[in-house]
Amino acid sequence: MWRIGLKMLMGDRAKYLTLVGGVSVVVFLFIQQGSVFCGLIGRTAKPVEAIGAPIWVVDRNLQVVDEFRGLLDTDLLRVRSVEGVKWAVPLFIRQVQVRLADGRFQAVRLVGLDGATLVGRPPRLLAGRIEDLNTPDAVIVGRAEMERLGNPKVGDTFEINDRRARVVGIADVPRDFLSNPYLYTTFERAVQYVPRERKLMNYILAAPQEGYTSEQVIANIRQATGLAAYDEDGMRWLTMNYYMRNTGIPVNIGISVALVFLVGMAVIGQTFYAFALQNEKYFGALKAMGAGSWTLVGMIVLQSVIVGLIGYGIGVGGGSLLGYLGGQGKGKLAFYTPYQLLVISFIATMLICVLSSLLSIQRVLRLEPAVVFRG
Amino acid sequence: MNQSSVAVASAPAVAAPSAVAVSLRQVNKSFGSGNTYLPVLKDINLEVRRGELLLLVGPSGCGKTTLLSVMAGILDVDQGVVDVFGIRVDQLSQSRKTRFRQENIGFIFQQFNLIPTLTATENVAVPLIIAGKPYQAALEQARHYLTLVGLGERLEHFPTQLSGGQQQRVAIARALVAEPRLVVCDEPTAALDSATGQLVMEMFREVALSPERAIVIVTHDNRIFPYGDRIAEMLDGRIVDVHDNPNRMR
Structure with a gap:
C-alpha cells in the first residue's frame, strides 16, 4: 500500500x-x-581560539574574555611555580583606540604577546614575518575588519595613545563578535600603548608538563593560587555562556x-x-x-x-x-x-x-x- | 470404538452449497437518537440467490443504499440477521468485517471513486494490493481484467483521460479483480448517458455474472431494468415487493 x-x-x-x-x-x-x-x-569565543593556549589563568571574577580584570606580576611567578606547569607567560588583551592617518579613531583589540616566546601568536601570516614583531613599534594587523583601519599594508603607521605603531605583517585572524580589528604586538609594548595602571597583565597562558593532564594542572593552579583556570574549551564556554545569559x-x-x-x-x-x-x-x-x-x-x-x-x-x-x-x-x-x-x-x-x-x-x-x- | 467409527463421528457435516447468497432476516437499522431518531430499515427480509442479478429499486430516501451498505458489511445493523454466503456479518468484529469485505465483496460506486493519481491498471489492482498480493502480480491481474472489460488499450491512462463509460468499466474491473462472491453497485449508470449506460450494463452482465456470484444493484434508472433477474422494490424502509423480472434480457 x-x-x-x-x-x-x-x-x-x-x-x-x-x-x-x-x-x-x-x-x-x-x-x-x-x-x-x-x-x-x-x-x-574567537579571541580565545585566536590565541590558542592550552591553559588560561584569569581573575576569579572574570566573566568573559572581553572583560579586563588585571592580574599581579607576582601571579605569573606563582603560576610558574605550580606543580605540573611546564611554562607560563603573560598575555594582554584590551580594547584601545587607534588614531588613523586621516585623523579618525577606531577601536581595536590589542593583543600583547610574551616577547620571548610569542605564545598566542596568529597561526598564519598573510604578509610579513612574525619575528619582526620584536622590532621597534611593530604591530601585526588581523585581516578581519582590516578595512576599518583603511586596509593598511606592511610599512604603514598609525598612532595608539600618542605612540607610533608600524605594521610589520598581516595575519589571518577570524572575525569576532565585537567586529573590531586585531592588533598584535609584544606584551612590553602593549602596556605602553595604554594608560599606566597598577595591573596591566590580564591573562596568564600556561601549558602542562609531560605526565600531567590539563585537568590536573588546572586543579593545581586553582588550589595553589586562588585564581581561576580553564582549558581552551572551558574559556570558550565561559565567554559564550556570558553572552547567552546577558544578551x-x-x-x-x-x-x-x-x-x-x-x-x-x-x-x-x-x-x-x-x-x-x-x-x-x-x-x-x-x-x-x-x-x-x-x-x-x-x-x-x-x-x-x-x-x-x-x-x-x-x-x-x-x-x-x-x-x-x-x-x-x-x-x-x-x-x-x-x-x-x-x-x-x-x-x-x-x-x-x-x-x-x-x-x-x-x-x-x-x-x-x-x-x-x-x- | 474402532478407528473408522471415530473418523465418522468427528467428520464435519458436509452440506450442499445453498442457493442463497445473501439472507437478511428481520433487519432493522436507524440513525440518530431522540428528536433526530430516524428508522431507515424496518423488518427487512430478503434473499439474494447465487448467480442472479438483483435490482433494488425505490424512491429516493427509501433505504436502498443503507440496505446495500448492510449487505456489504460497511454498516452495522441494530437488529436482525445478515448472512452472506453463510457468514453472519452482523456478528463479525470490525477487523473481521474488514477482512470479510476484502475477500467477498466487490464495490461499484455511482461516482466511480477511481483514485485520480493512479493509472487504470493501478486503480484496478488496489483491492489485490489491499489483500496483500505482490505489486507486480496485482498489476498483471489488473491488466487481464481491464482487457476483459475492453480497456486493453487504456491500461496506463489516468481516470481524467478516460470517458465516463470507460471510467465505470475500470470501476467494474476493480470490483471483479479480486473475484468476490458478492458485487454491490450503487447507481452504476447514474453518471452515464443512456447509450453508455446500456453498453456498460451489457458488458457488466456478461463479465460479472457467474453461477457462484450474486450481484445487487441499487438503481433509479429504469432503462437498466431489463438487465436484472429479479427486482426488489422498497418503500419507506420496507421491502414491499420482490418479483422475477418479466422483461429480463435473455
Whole structure:
C-alpha cells in the first residue's frame, strides 16, 4: 500500500509541491536562524581560539574574555611555580583606540604577546614575518575588519595613545563578535600603548608538563593560587555562556525559531488537512474495499515522512548555500551549522510533519466506509 | 470404538452449497437518537440467490443504499440477521468485517471513486494490493481484467483521460479483480448517458455474472431494468415487493 500512498501524494503536484515547499521553507529558516545564532555565539569565543593556549589563568571574577580584570606580576611567578606547569607567560588583551592617518579613531583589540616566546601568536601570516614583531613599534594587523583601519599594508603607521605603531605583517585572524580589528604586538609594548595602571597583565597562558593532564594542572593552579583556570574549551564556554545569559540573542532568535515552528506547523497542517479532505472519498473507498484504518494511517504517516525528508533535504541545502555564499570573501554573515543543529532541525521537521498529519489521521480513523455511497 | 467409527463421528457435516447468497432476516437499522431518531430499515427480509442479478429499486430516501451498505458489511445493523454466503456479518468484529469485505465483496460506486493519481491498471489492482498480493502480480491481474472489460488499450491512462463509460468499466474491473462472491453497485449508470449506460450494463452482465456470484444493484434508472433477474422494490424502509423480472434480457 505504500506505493499507492506515495502515488496519491506525488500525483497531486500542486499539493505535493506546496507541502514540500512549506517544509523546505521551515527547515531553511530553522537552519538559517540556528546557524546565525551559533555563528554569533561562536564569534564571542574567537579571541580565545585566536590565541590558542592550552591553559588560561584569569581573575576569579572574570566573566568573559572581553572583560579586563588585571592580574599581579607576582601571579605569573606563582603560576610558574605550580606543580605540573611546564611554562607560563603573560598575555594582554584590551580594547584601545587607534588614531588613523586621516585623523579618525577606531577601536581595536590589542593583543600583547610574551616577547620571548610569542605564545598566542596568529597561526598564519598573510604578509610579513612574525619575528619582526620584536622590532621597534611593530604591530601585526588581523585581516578581519582590516578595512576599518583603511586596509593598511606592511610599512604603514598609525598612532595608539600618542605612540607610533608600524605594521610589520598581516595575519589571518577570524572575525569576532565585537567586529573590531586585531592588533598584535609584544606584551612590553602593549602596556605602553595604554594608560599606566597598577595591573596591566590580564591573562596568564600556561601549558602542562609531560605526565600531567590539563585537568590536573588546572586543579593545581586553582588550589595553589586562588585564581581561576580553564582549558581552551572551558574559556570558550565561559565567554559564550556570558553572552547567552546577558544578551537578547537567545531570546530573539528563540522567538523567531518558535514562530517558524508554529507557522510551519499551521501551513503544513492546513495543507495536509486539505489533502486528507480531498482524498476522503478515496480513503473511504479503500476502507470499503477492505483496507484497515491502521493501513491508511500508515499511508498518511509515510506521506508526511516523505514530505518531511524531501523538505528537510531542500531546506538544509538552501540554508547551507546561504551560509556558504554569505561567508565568502568579505561576507560578514555569522553562520555556523554544527551537526547538533542538523539533528535538532531534523527532529523538529519530523515532529512538525507527524503532528500536522494527526488531523488527517483522526479524520481517517473516524471515517465510515459507508461514506462512499453518499453521492 | 474402532478407528473408522471415530473418523465418522468427528467428520464435519458436509452440506450442499445453498442457493442463497445473501439472507437478511428481520433487519432493522436507524440513525440518530431522540428528536433526530430516524428508522431507515424496518423488518427487512430478503434473499439474494447465487448467480442472479438483483435490482433494488425505490424512491429516493427509501433505504436502498443503507440496505446495500448492510449487505456489504460497511454498516452495522441494530437488529436482525445478515448472512452472506453463510457468514453472519452482523456478528463479525470490525477487523473481521474488514477482512470479510476484502475477500467477498466487490464495490461499484455511482461516482466511480477511481483514485485520480493512479493509472487504470493501478486503480484496478488496489483491492489485490489491499489483500496483500505482490505489486507486480496485482498489476498483471489488473491488466487481464481491464482487457476483459475492453480497456486493453487504456491500461496506463489516468481516470481524467478516460470517458465516463470507460471510467465505470475500470470501476467494474476493480470490483471483479479480486473475484468476490458478492458485487454491490450503487447507481452504476447514474453518471452515464443512456447509450453508455446500456453498453456498460451489457458488458457488466456478461463479465460479472457467474453461477457462484450474486450481484445487487441499487438503481433509479429504469432503462437498466431489463438487465436484472429479479427486482426488489422498497418503500419507506420496507421491502414491499420482490418479483422475477418479466422483461429480463435473455
